[in-house]
Amino acid sequence: xxxxxxxxxxxxxxxxxxxxxxxxxxxxxxxxxxxxxxxxxxxxxxxxxxxxxxxxxxxxxxxxxxxxxxxxxxxxxxxxxxxxxxxxxxxxxxxxxxxxxxxxxxxxxxxxxxxxxxxxxxxxxxxxxxxxxxxxxxxxxxxxxxxxxxxxxxxxxxxxxxxxxxxxxxxxxxxxxxxxxxxxxxxxxxxxxxxxxxxxxxxxxxxxxxxxxxxxxxxxxxxxxxxxxxxxxxxxxxxxxxx
Amino acid sequence: xxxxxxxxxxxxxxxxxxxxxxxxxxxxxxxxxxxxxxxxxxxxxxxxxxxxxxxxxxxxxxxxxxxxxxxxxxxxxxxxxxxxxxxxxxxxxxxxxxxxxxxxxxxxxxxxxxxxxxxxxxxxxxxxxxxxxxxxxxxxxxxxxxxxxxxxxxxxxxxxxxxxxxxxxxxxxxxxxxxxxxxxxxxxxxxxxxxxxxxxxxxxxxxxxxxxxxxxxxxxxxxxxxxxxxxxxxxxxxxxxxxxxxxxxxx
Numbered sequence: 282x283x284x285x286x287x288x289x290x291x292x293x294x295x296x297x298x299x300x301x302x303x304x305x306x307x308x309x310x311x312x313x314x315x316x317x318x319x320x321x322x323x324x325x326x327x328x329x330x331x332x333x334x335x336x337x338x339x340x341x342x343x344x345x346x347x348x349x350x351x352x353x354x355x356x357x358x359x360x361x362x363x364x365x366x367x368x369x370x371x372x373x374x375x376x377x378x379x380x381x382x383x384x385x386x387x388x389x390x391x392x393x394x395x396x397x398x399x400x401x402x403x404x405x406x407x408x409x410x411x412x413x414x415x416x417x418x419x420x421x422x423x424x425x426x427x428x429x430x431x432x433x434x435x436x437x438x439x440x441x442x443x444x445x446x447x448x449x450x451x452x453x454x455x456x457x458x459x460x461x462x463x464x465x466x467x468x469x470x471x472x473x474x475x476x477x478x479x480x481x482x483x484x485x486x487x488x489x490x491x492x493x494x495x496x497x498x499x500x501x502x503x504x505x506x507x508x509x510x511x512x513x514x515x516x517x518x519x520x521x522x523x524x
Numbered sequence: 525x526x527x528x529x530x531x532x533x534x535x536x537x538x539x540x541x542x543x544x545x546x547x548x549x550x551x552x553x554x555x556x557x558x559x560x561x562x563x564x565x566x567x568x569x570x571x572x573x574x575x576x577x578x579x580x581x582x583x584x585x586x587x588x589x590x591x592x593x594x595x596x597x598x599x600x601x602x603x604x605x606x607x608x609x610x611x612x613x614x615x616x617x618x619x620x621x622x623x624x625x626x627x628x629x630x631x632x633x634x635x636x637x638x639x640x641x642x643x644x645x646x647x648x649x650x651x652x653x654x655x656x657x658x659x660x661x662x663x664x665x666x667x668x669x670x671x672x673x674x675x676x677x678x679x680x681x682x683x684x685x686x687x688x689x690x691x692x693x694x695x696x697x698x699x700x701x702x703x704x705x706x707x708x709x710x711x712x713x714x715x716x717x718x719x720x721x722x723x724x725x726x727x728x729x730x731x732x733x734x735x736x737x738x739x740x741x742x743x744x745x746x747x748x749x750x751x752x753x754x755x756x757x758x759x760x761x762x763x764x765x766x767x768x769x770x771x772x773x774x775x
Contacts, residue, residue, distance in 0.1 A: 331614040354616035361614065364606030364685075369542035374535055381531035382616040405542075425616070 596676025681765025
């Protein structure tokens, strides 16, 4: 059974069709990267799988459960893009709070170690650097010992060192058998981390396969070139793709 | 489950206590105003009651209103508008825990303001009354956080994250003044006195004053009913706002 699945999912916001019939599934232990230009429907797909939005038609499940159900929530964690995180709480307090939501959370010390937060666990969130803040959000996503992680643009705005450090954390999670749905604008990130890539464009899946397959399909050697080739083939204006 | 409620409340309390714009202003302003208008004006009296006694009731009401309206109004608006509430909704947090925690913060800070005001009144204002009366007024003032929590949640469910604090100020301060919480309602212009019964702040103040045996307008039961009514109306408005958010999600 797939750990997460979208079957024939459409989503309409008024006159806008954000998703026009998407089938997507994540296998146990798999890291699936969802790629696509801005407004392609990546975030909508993630929101539906998190139970934060309902599909207009079609079905979404997490471990066979409704995405907004408690059973689904207990087995997944999510790192989302957020405008502001409460700044007057210490790293450890944030982690202790989110751990209390779960029935079988990781020990706090283990979460702190797995997210690379040792030594700064007693700092206020507001006093952290950008990379440290993202690692705290990563800690909140993994503290419940989930089987499935949602990472929505986890490394946006980070310097190279912090990005690589977070990659190592993500690989660590997958190495322990976890599944991941990653959305990213950084194609080298998808290339480095993903077992499988799905390219979404204007609400439809435009291409799907391992990074190697996608590159072979388009006769390119870098995922970024493959992505541009798919977008071009799909009739997108290049300017739109590059922004 | 119960542990999540406990942790949510404890963490929210820590978070707000460290947030100086909340903790300092909600506690300091009512105390400061009480010093200016009650203690400094000691010799004046209203209806045979010293200002320090009369305004103890109304600034207590003012303090509880502030602690509650900011915790719910500004707190929910910011977390809803800037994505944090969504992170929590995606997590297995029991949905009610979020609102219970805001209520715990309101009650705690409300109780703190009222207790400090009572100490000021007793020590520097020469206010004396039987222990039962002190307790009754303390309880009535702190309980006032409940209807104002509903009003705050209604504001927080509609206001934008950047404007919420301003919106709360624009509602809170005029409502306190026109409801007779800054100075006795009898001193206010007649037009405002006629407006006052439409404000929840007025009814809250009148209940606290009745406990001091100050002659009040209307019956205490009538004021309690009015507050319950305001609480229910705004709980309804808040419900509409919250389900609008959910519909955006599930709709």
